[in-house]
Amino acid sequence: MGEYALLYILFAPFVGALALIFVSNRQPLLVRSIAASAAFVSLIASLYIFYGYDPGQGGFQFVQKYEWSRQLGIALYLGVDGIATPLVLASSILLFAGIFVSWHIKDRAKEFYIWLLILAAATIGVFMSLDLFFLYFFYEMSVIPMYLLLGMWGSHTKKYLEMTDPEGLKQRDSVGFIFNFASNSKEYAAMKLVLFLSAFAVVALMGILLIYKFSGLNTFDILVLREQAKLMNIPVLGTTLDKIIWVLVFFGFASIAPLWPLHSWSPVGHAAAPAATSMLHAGVLMKLGHFSIIRVAFEILPETTRELMPIAAVLCMFSIIYGGFVAFYAKDTKYVIGYSSSSHMGYVFLGMAALNYISLSGAVIYMFAHAMATGMLFAMAGWVYDQTHSRDIPSLGGLSNKMPFVSACFIVACMASIGMPGTVNFIAEIMIIVGSWNKYPIQVIVAMLGIVLTLAYLFKMMRGLFYGPMNQKYSHAHDAVSTVDRLPLLMMIIISIGFGIFPMHLYDVVRSGVDPLVARITQVVPVARTGEGFGVKGEAAVTEQPSIPMVANKPIPRLSEISRGGRE
Template identity: 75%
Template sequence: MGEYSLLIVLFAPFLGATALVFIPRREELLVRMTAAISAGLSLLASFYVFLAYDTAKGGFQFIQRFAWSEELGIAFYVGVDGIGGPLVFASAILLFAGIFISWHIKDRTKEFYIFLLILAAATIGVFMSLDLFFLYFFYEMSVLPMYLLLGVWGSHTKGYLSMNDPEGRKLRDSVNFIFNFGSNSKEYAAMKLTLFLSAGAVMALMGILLIYHMSGLHTFDILVLREQAKFPDTLATIIWILIFFGFASIAPIWPLHSWSPVGHAAAPAATSMLHAGVLMKLGHFSIIRVAFEILPETTRALMPIAAVLCVFSIIYGGLVSYFAKDTKYVIGYSSSSHMGYIFLVYPELSFICLPML
């Protein structure tokens, strides 16, 4: 039983979301209970993983591996180490809390819970993937539901209602509306978030594909790549930059942070929580898992760049949040400032700093 706990953590929310599809929307209590029970199951299992993780032994534990495509070298391969385990636990806690904090949502409760469960499950999936393909798989899956969570259940920020075009119509259907920096609408926030994060995701995908192709090992297995992959210097730099900036967009690091404050301000509370709590860590975690573990020397060489950007993030985020008036903006900018600290510890690359995650 114990060794399957990771699968329970991962699939309980997915199954919950699938079950919700078939529950009629009238049964509001049943909808909420289904979501809560599946999140609870996931939480229990992740708590077990957290407790039962053998710290003395270390390394990857609770490993499950199922071959998925032999000829491409893709396997559904999950396991947690000391970095992934606590993050899985944290995501499960926030999912469980998020379900109760949005208990009052009356508007399309069922769809809200479906997207929330998928978002959280995908996040959990990233934290336990030991296969680059599935890491990207879950990463991308966590980005797309965000658009709908923001665009549908989010709230407009100030100034939205007074926005009209010259003829007095609401600008809802014009393209300017989502690409207009001043529009403050939730659609703008959602679209900005989606574009930034999918652009980041595809950059990371390019890095992953380069790793797969250039290593010549024909495997997406992180543990094998970590031991055996060797790249020439220039190539390693390119890959590192793609992976770092791709994943850093969700972290978010200056200057890729600008989706985050508007996103925070527009998002519903539960999404904001998940966002600040775990989604941003997807970036750091993926950077550690992919860039640091597979390209350690390059990481050492290029870390000064990251350090400079982090200092910018910290100071800039701090200053803006000092002057911001909207509470959610304050939280948004301050969390991007905090995220900067986490990046700042990387350059040390020391044992003591990583647990600050």
């Protein structure tokens, strides 16, 4: 293993998918075990890089570089820093858990696992790409499996299922049914998701192509571009080029995050998706947005980021409040969790917008924490759906009698989602709130309200699902009893609580990635003052300044120092 660990993580799911093509659907156990072992290899290798990553050294580690196209200046350039490492780990945990969550899929199980593995591998690919081309390559590649996963194995809303008369059946299968918005069918959800994400992906691609063109370096290499690209102060269309690129990249990637006005694809997609897909979708796919913004906009255009990031600070308020209220009034289990995810992604944007060590670290840890919490919630919503074939909260109830284990896990997941002390979400939330207080007090107050809202809608859903009078229609529902069913839930709970109690390594790793980035953004020598390229100079200035609390240069900050950091 060792230096090739990233290749194992990335290619094990691909190889698994390839191997599955040659297996027949008549051997379900073989199909599942191939998928599970591919995910297991990925998981072990990600654990290895997570604990093998040296936060003292920082920077990009486990770097792999293979030339891919000389003419276009593309290399398969993989590497992880402190920001990417936890996200890679989260992806492979959720992939592994997702395979067990979907263990009971009967219909075309082989194809399901193939697309699930490709989806996860593409997501992981984004997190470890150090080449703009491959970042986009994997990003776009992760969108298409979603279409098939939603379309083929997705679940329908009540309204769709009621269309059983011949006329309704005919309408359901017609091509134009995708435009029957009111139906919220899985076809509609899948098509909306793909078109929405592709439309914004090409916006981001335009930004990437502009970076490529105006850097004049004939390379997509992020590390070269961030040092050498001179994109500042080029007047275009009444503004400057860097702002245009930043806006293209930010909104292009923010659509998948999803930031408030661009979120509408997301809850619909979550609702229609099968449980394992929702887990990956909400758990890691949405983080591709934040991560790509950090990787592209923050790394290559730090100065512009400082100038324009308040846009995110304004929009994230709407994300948090709007998502929270819709989740409170939604009647569909998956809509509640879906909107809660979009609401929670607002916290990440808040942490990113504040642009200091504490808040940005909090944002990254929050991404990891949210992946676990929302993964659990979706897994259990999926379990309830599998047992009852209903996502309608008012018609469900009293399920705790039938499924005590699941309802106990659900309570833990709710606690994690709210950010109870003891879960890793608490650490992340407190870091975001403390870190952003100085810069954005209003947003922090809104975020506090958002936590209250989260409490309200999650408890409301828990009461609706597991307590109260039991609907006798669902008396056949049973609990998760076998190891296979319990394993994914227990795994995510253990990780969520484990990192909540022992967050040191996670914190160190994240800080080692965040510190140089924030230093670059806040310490960059303004172009107006020096009159020439900021990149190399800015970087030189940063490395010479001893006052910046780089992890490498000074003792690792303790958790108790967080509040001190917040005052910085």
